[in-house]
Amino acid sequence: MVFKRRDRRSPVQIASEFVYPRGGWTRAFHYVKHRVRRLPDSPERIARGIGAGVFTAFTPFYGLHFVVAAVLARLINGNILAALSGTFFGNPLTYVPIGVVCLQTGHFLLGTQFEKGDTKGLMGKFAGAIGDLKNNLFAMFTDRVADWHGLAQFYHEVFYPYLIGGIVPGLIAGVVCYFLSLPLIRTYQQRRRDRIKAKFEEIKQLAESKADASITNPLGSAAGLNKDSSDV
Numbered sequence: 001m002v003f004k005r006r007d008r009r010s011p012v013q014i015a016s017e018f019v020y021p022r023g024g025w026t027r028a029f030h031y032v033k034h035r036v037r038r039l040p041d042s043p044e045r046i047a048r049g050i051g052a053g054v055f056t057a058f059t060p061f062y063g064l065h066f067v068v069a070a071v072l073a074r075l076i077n078g079n080i081l082a083a084l085s086g087t088f089f090g091n092p093l094t095y096v097p098i099g100v101v102c103l104q105t106g107h108f109l110l111g112t113q114f115e116k117g118d119t120k121g122l123m124g125k126f127a128g129a130i131g132d133l134k135n136n137l138f139a140m141f142t143d144r145v146a147d148w149h150g151l152a153q154f155y156h157e158v159f160y161p162y163l164i165g166g167i168v169p170g171l172i173a174g175v176v177c178y179f180l181s182l183p184l185i186r187t188y189q190q191r192r193r194d195r196i197k198a199k200f201e202e203i204k205q206l207a208e209s210k211a212d213a214s215i216t217n218p219l220g221s222a223a224g225l226n227k228d229s230s231d232v
Contacts, residue, residue, distance in 0.1 A: 013172065020094075041079045043185040043186045043189060044182065045082075046078075046079045046080075046082045046181070047078075047082075047177075047178045047179075048073065048078030048088040048178060049073045049078035049080060049081070049082030049083040049085075049086060050078075050082050050177050051076075051174035051175060051181075052069055052073040052076060052086065052174065053069045053082065053084060053086020053087040054086045054170070054173060054174045054177045055174035056069040056072060056083070056086070056087050056090075056172050056175065057087055057091070057094070057098060057173075058098055058166035058169055058173065059170065060102075060159050060163055065087045065090065066084055069083040069084055070083060070084065086177070089103060089111045101161065101165070102161075102165040102166040102169065102170075103158070103161055103165060104161070105164055106161030106162055106163070106165025106166070107161050107165070107170060108165070109165060109168075110160075110161055125158050128151070129150055129153075129155075130152030131150060132147060132149070133151065135147065147168065164204050185218070196230040
């Protein structure tokens with residue numbers, strides 16, 4: 001296959017590269033930045049897509065961030081590819097502070113109390129919710145009794161506060177990234193257009209200079225033709 005990797009990665013390598021990509025996060029950031037700046041679209045639509053992707057990083061829909069970012073970009077007339085790139089604002093280095101901020105904000109807005117135990121037991125509540133889904137799926141085909149306690153606890157203590165609390169910081173981060181990226185993209189695209197225009201002008205001037213030389217020295221051109229014909 002054309003797009004198949006030559007070196008197959010093991011599950012351990014895939015997981016390790018998700019936490020720390022090959023070449024480091026700095027190189028991955030510059031790669032994403034380079035790809036975004038070269039998108040063939042208007043700076044406004046690209047910046048809106050980046051804002052949508054950054055906002056999506058503050059939502060609890062892990063595993064579906066690409067889908068959510070694409071839908072949001074579509075709704076606000078943003079560039080979908082830029083939105084997908086913007087979701088990389090959420091990564092293993094930022095998920096913890098994003099999660100803490102979203103949970104604190106959500107509990108504050110809902111009038112509930114945020115405790116440190118909520119963050120320390122976050123993975124346990126995730127595991128409990130996943131365990132409930134698995135066990136209740138088996139209960140549909142066996143004699144097991146469905147138990148939704150872990151999933152309900154996860155929804156009320158983690159998912160719903162995270163969902164509500166991520167709106168405000170997500171909007172702030174998305175708007176800030178929009179206004180930061182817009183002038184940068186405009187400047188980059190203008191410089192790129194200027195370089196392309198200068199290159200075409202150089203080619204045009206070179207062609208005109210060759211045409212002028214052939215007009216001002218027609219005898220030399222004829223002599224060159226006669227020489228070529230004599231060689232034949």
